Amino acid sequence: MYTSLAVQHATSPHAELLRDSFYVVHDGTMTWHDVPGLAQYAAIHVQRNLGDGTYRFDYSRHPIASLAQNWLAGRGADPEQLTVEVEDPMSTDQATRGLEGFLAASGDRFRLVDDYTHDSPDFYKTWIIATDVRPDPGQQPIRVFYEDVDTATHSYTLRQGGFATVEAARSWVDRLGHPENPLPPLTGAPSARAAGAGAHSSVAVTVSAPTAPVPATAEGRPNRPQRR
Template sequence: MYTSLAVQHAANPHTELLAESFYVVHDGTVTWADVPGLAQYAAVHVERDLGLGTYRFDYSRHPIAALARNWLISRGADPGQLAVDVEDPMSTDQATRDLEDFLAVSGDRFGIRDDYTHDSPDFYKTWIIATDSRPDPGQQPVRVFYEDVDTANHSYSLRQGGFATIEAARSWVDRLGHPDNPLPPLTAAPSARAAGAGAHSSVAITFSAPGPAQAPATPENSPTRPHRR
């Protein structure tokens, strides 16, 4: 039930033998775990000591693939070389790809406070509450990252919203799925708002509220969840 979504191999430059491997995998067994809502992605790092003929294996679980990539990049993976390793990746849109790439290279900027994956054929959604240790001036210090999977159309979207407090973020996730509960936008920094007002007479925001994904398949550096049902 483990599905490889992205992989990178690194060879020893002197011997050209495989020295390191980085994997993003989806763990389908979590669907039947005793505890509902667990993170379904794993980042796997394998280091090989070619002289001793041994290897070291380490892994970390994450609620979305972009955060699994983040963990691997922090351990030496090349962001541009984590290639998709699935035959039929889900389609998504540019806003999702941009946010995934941002999270993958954000380092330790975001502290994950809570997450939950709703795993059912008609309601496959993941939310993450995170605190931002380096918010831009004027931005809220708490974010919700929200992944919405459309299993029928084999597509998904990832969006983010801004909140003043963790309590406000929890209030939003408690009403997830209600039509009168849109994801609040992440406010832009004052300089961006001023520039946007001068050009368009409106306040600029980072990403729109969640909506259906109707774009082509993700590029090679954006691993996605496999179609499982």
């Protein structure tokens, strides 16, 4: 139940032989795992030693595809080439695309504290609590990245919010889905907002009624599996 979302190969400069391969995959088996909420995306890096005829296989799990891309970029993948493509991508909006691109190219700026994926058919949402190790002046040090999938409209959005402490962020995710629980906006210098490529809004995003996505071909996503 693995769905390949992005693939990039790198050849040796001295021969037309594959040296590195990078993959982003969605692991549908995690839906049926004994431990609920686990990350469903995997980043896979295959390194080949052409002289010895050996290879090394490394992988890492991530709650959203852009963080899997980030992990691979840190191991030599080209973010411009490692783009997600599927046959039937979900539609999204410009704010989501901007934030996904920002995360994929953010390097080691964010350290994940916790994450959870709710994957029931009528409540498919992922939250991530992360520490910003290089916040811009005036910016909160803790962020929540929140992905909301609307299976009825085959669309999704990704938003971010700022918090002063991890405890405050946990308090927000504990009330996920409550109509009076808006995602606090990320504050900070204009340069910080520009880095998010429009993903930050001065208006809080309401969980119960996220901004309706503008149909567009985004960095594609697979159809989400349904739980038993």
